[in-house]
Amino acid sequence: MKRLLVAFLLVVVSIPFMLKADKSKPRVNEVAPVLPYSYSQVLLSSPGLRSPAADLLFMNLCYLTGNDVFNRWKERKFTEEEWKRLIENVEVIEKLDPYYFDPLYYLGSYVPWKVEKNRELLLRINSILLQGNRRVKDWRLPFFVGFNYFYFLGDKVKGAKYLKLASQMKGAPSYLKLLVPRLYAESGRINLAIAVTYEELKRAKEEPVKKELKRRLKALIAMKELDRALELYRRRFGKCPSDLKELVKSGIIMSIPEDPYGGKFYIEKGKCSVWTTSNLRPVKEPTSSR
């Protein structure tokens, strides 16, 4: 018993020395860099532990991103090279655990805003998301791809293609069905926009969605007719009319159709095509103040 007491006392006596040594221990740079992980190295160093290894890598990724977001490293933010590594690490995680959704969600929802100027990285993100979507059947993945295409990369046609894919998946919100034709229309592909809207109308079950799609279809058909009239005018007079009223004056159309959204159709000068002031969204009535 005496010996045990002495042993305990010796441990207690050693504590200040341990604390002193710990304080004076040489430290590595506390700004943790984003390290690149190789799939084969992680795979071989974690036999039978692929999924926990993927979890730990994702935790590390969240920790580093958290530091960046909350500005814990006051002296710096992530460099573009580090964002690139981060994207590559998500790719490693997805190889280790191909059904893991959260890293893909992180990659699609957050990272593009940080690398919005880098086309190559945005395309890489899209490729990882599409690869992930082969296994993880979640509408948000093609949605992120579509969003990246139309918002960051300026490719509305591809954007619409992936949003359409997302809108057809289980759990997708109904507004996506309306967003797709609008993107096609904005990119000047009215025929495609009409076809997609018509297709969605056949598939839609909820009455409010059906009503919205019918309104969209009506507006698109009106735009299509005006486009055709513009083409005729151009052939006849060899120039683009400055106003839609000229189409009526020249007798090509009887009257200018109404925009079901409450806006007004007009000619986009540079393109000589028709668009509307409503942007294919319901125009809000100005509230009158008493």
Added chain:
Amino acid sequence: MNPFPVAKITFEELLKEKSFIGLLTLEVFLLFVSKLISNVVAGDTVKVAMDFALSFFFFTVALYSVFVSVGSTFRDVSDRVVYLILSKPLKRSDYVIGKFLGCTLAVALFTFLSFFIVTSGILTISSTANLYVPHVVVVERVFLLSLLVFLMGVFLSAFGILFAILFTSQVLALISAIFLFLAGLELSPVKELVVSSKYVSPVNKLIVQIAYYLFPNFSLFDVKDYVVHLAIKVSPLFFASVFIYSLIYTSAVLLVATYLFDRREL
């Protein structure tokens, strides 16, 4: 005389061992660790907790199988119990088979209790987690994993007995069995990387492929992903193939073990 009395004695002796209750307690502790780790991650915490809890379950059963098979066989020799047993009208091969059956029973009980602990743990974690989309836990899938883990334990026990007969040092036998297990887990990934690599010579590729066919493939028993991700489907043919594979390979290992034990000088 048949091997069953040896099996019965081995089983009873193994139940009294501290490692049985010790490793089960460790498993309960590791469940709490899994829960703690999962709290750190963003998103689906139940998925992460399950990943860790099932991995701990997988490795605990593997360790238990190695410990009991190597330890029990070695103890018989070092305590000279084996002389007493073999003085009875019992063939040496029956002794080895009896030892194996006793270990199999102990591994079966250990796996069953572990299954109970792990399932209760992950069901509790899943029901208390605050997720937008709940992570569904399918108990049948955990049970199927447990069956495969049990087969793996039986397979490893056979190797444990073989190494205990082959080596004269218990530590060496234990380390060899553990390394064999880890190497068996790495087999599929190594083959996947080597075969798809353009930097590996055709000779080395051939060596790896031969090793892949002959070496025990423990990664076949690892279907943790099937339990965690409900989108993964596994055909009944897979389970049947793994069962037949482990049955045939275990028989082969036991044959070698009985052959060596027949020729071993005691």
